[in-house]
Amino acid sequence: MLLASFLGVLMGLVMGLTGAGGGILGVPALVLGLGLTMTEASPVSLFAVGAAAAVGAIDGLRHGLVRYRAALLIALLGALFSPLGVFFAHQLPDKILMLLFSALMVLVAWRMLQREKVEVGPSDHGAASWGQKNCMLDQQTGRFSWTAKCTATLAALGAVTGAVSGLLGVGGGFLIVPAFKQLTDVQMRGIVATSLMVISLISLIGVVGAFHAGVTIDRMGWVFIGASIVGMLVGRRLCSLIRARTLQISFATLCLGVAACMLLTAVM
Template identity: 50%
Template sequence: MLTIILGALVGLLLGLTGAGGGILAIPALTLGLGWTLINATPVALLAVGVAAAVGAADGLRKGLVRYKAAALMAGAGWLVSPLGLHLAKWLPGAALMALFGSVMVWVSVHMFLKARAGCPADEDMDPKNCQLNPSTGHLKWDVRCATTLASIGATAGFLTGLLGVGGGFLIVPAFRKFSDVPMHGIVATSLMVVALVSLGTLGHLVYQGFSLSEEGVLFICATLAGMIVGRVVAPNVSGQRMQQGFAVLCAVVSVLMIGKVLLMMV
């Protein structure tokens, strides 16, 4: 029952907040169910990847996904994610947990401040590396735009391999900062990238002998169900309040993870 509840909660937040909610999959498995980070990573990747794929499919149906941008970011992520996987093997479990907790602190503070400030009026006046063509509605492709998107994808891929997160918490704000794509398109495109990078990274783990347990299947199914509910409910939820609440939740979870690391060191 706890596995179902935690999986559904992760999926619900994934659907409500966009791809950023996937960062809670690892804490749900490690703190909630007592798994090690090594055992939790493949299940978290599969759960987030499948759930994000459902959200991305909905975005494709509605014409929101910038599929060329998603393909470029995902391709860069695929190339770099094995480096993260390799480094994760060499780092002690406590170090990885501490690093994950630190990343969650950054995510929570960044998201809370952004939500509290709302959308500053001068934000849209900043020059964008990737701009839409007003006449076609498509991105204007040049070296600057391609390099920016590839860098975002590569960073997300590295973190996916290292920490088992989908990278949506990075893709959404970065894509928003460096492009003038509307927010609905950013979230849908991010979900596509998260799905491709997560499932691609999982392929490396499957090649290394990963097998899925019955509890893992249950968690994944619950995450998928929660994602569907979240996508249905999302239009009726205040985005600012949701981001603030999610930021506070991330902060609490990060403190618990860092506390667990400190207990391991005692």
């Protein structure tokens, strides 16, 4: 139980520090640290990620940072496609799932290590002209202008996030955050808060689907979930004290190390 508590706090801590991406550490912690199979680890990880993300999302709602209409649309499509991912997760061999997860962690690490161009402008993406991005904020209302292109973009993002979430037991923040940065002119604080709300909704919906399929969570799993919430609270308090680039490099290095361990476990 002590190990489950430690790993849960660690995952929540990294999730709180990085904004969203730390949730990808849930499955490796449960598989490599606690000896669960991929199919056993996925619902526990989803529940832990969803509960921890909900804490951050509530904080974002309190400060008016969450783009809740966009979050609800993404979560709705995610809810529709998450069961599809859960279905395929139960059809694929455990080793294949571990190989897919390893590849995903390498991709996340590569994205983290890329240096972003810093531009001066009204948001952290610079002075984006109208039409440069798929979803633009109305300068008068501060809300999204809901064009057909914007709606389709966010719906597609929700579908992909939901399917990957159900398949591999991850929250999807590693998809949502870079997609929002690339496709919208929302400021980074709003992106993280919106991402956390989407993660919490999609993850908890995925958990419901897993429970419906007959999956259960044991006592050790509940300890891990509770500890992850504590870690999230601590991480959100510490995130302002550590440089963003330092966090990115540290998290990317951790992802590569965990991916290597997952790969070795899969091929042995």
